[in-house]
Amino acid sequence: MPHINLPEGLPGIRGLMAYSPGTAKALNALAEVLLREENSLSRSERELIATYVSSQNDCLYCQSVHGAVASFYLEDDGKLIDQVKKDYQQAPVSDKMKALLSIAGSVQKGGKEVTPEQIEDARNMGATDKEIHDTVLIAAAFCMFNRYVDGLATWAPSDPQLYRERSATLAQIGYAGSNPYK
């Protein structure tokens, strides 16, 4: 049961967005820019970073939703997502993505864990400053979203189908336009 009285039947961050629309607006605007707006990293790559960090934070709701959104874009049955979560070094993603996932993993542990060597490595694989910036901020933002969702003990459905349905909606309308009740 959630720690505070949230609108019933809305899982994860949706209950929190309905409870606190003022902060939800900024949070959704941030997610929209980071995960959907024009970028040299594809939407699926950015969702993959979000999913990986949420999995490292063991946040069931966030890793399920964003994993489903990434799968939706990739037309994947979820296998790639599982591989990335389990061991991204062995997953069929680009070397640049592996370098960025390694930076994201360090950010998840703590900002100071990111080393100049990791940045150098990413740059050698073709990552731009903006891609490095966005990777760090996506990872940091999910350290926030995960804590928000789990720190208030929100409800995370166990049925994967619910996440698949939600991911189709999110892929279509995005975060800024999303309605927690629909």
Place this chain on the structure above:
Amino acid sequence: MAHIQVPEGVPGIRSLVMYRPDTGKPLYELAGALLRGDSTLSEAERELIATYVSRLNSCLFCMSSHAAAARYLFKDEKGIVDVVLEDYESAPISAKLKSLLSIAGSVQQDARTVTPEIVAKARSLGATDREIHDTVLIAATFCMFNRYVDGLASFTPTDPKAYEEMGKRMVEKGYVLPTPQTGI
């Protein structure tokens, strides 16, 4: 030196939001809503929660700047900030605020360690749902800001005087996105 090419000489998060204003805008709006918006928690109390979490994350820039804002808001009682950073249990603050700081500390560590017991304790000391919500979100938000600022190795001034001025500006002007022209 920062990991990426951000404006030189501009400290911490300001250099990052100047580098990427598109993400800076919602970040500053979030900070403004949480730390300056209408709330039954005072601005000083909310800055204190932000400062405490930043200290737990060892983010010197965020800790020093928000501590400076909290000192400016506490005025004659600004010494409270240093006691809280040392050991909040012994600080001259309300029992309710202590229970909220304990929740914030759990959020920083691992959100799943926020137990029904510590929430019940805060409630028994008068904390409302809204105050508990805001405490969790402030703590979570600073786990983001701290990682953003340190994850890109942004410039962290060491002169306490620099933070004093920042704190004053954060209180008097609020969280206003810097523009490239007036960045420093």
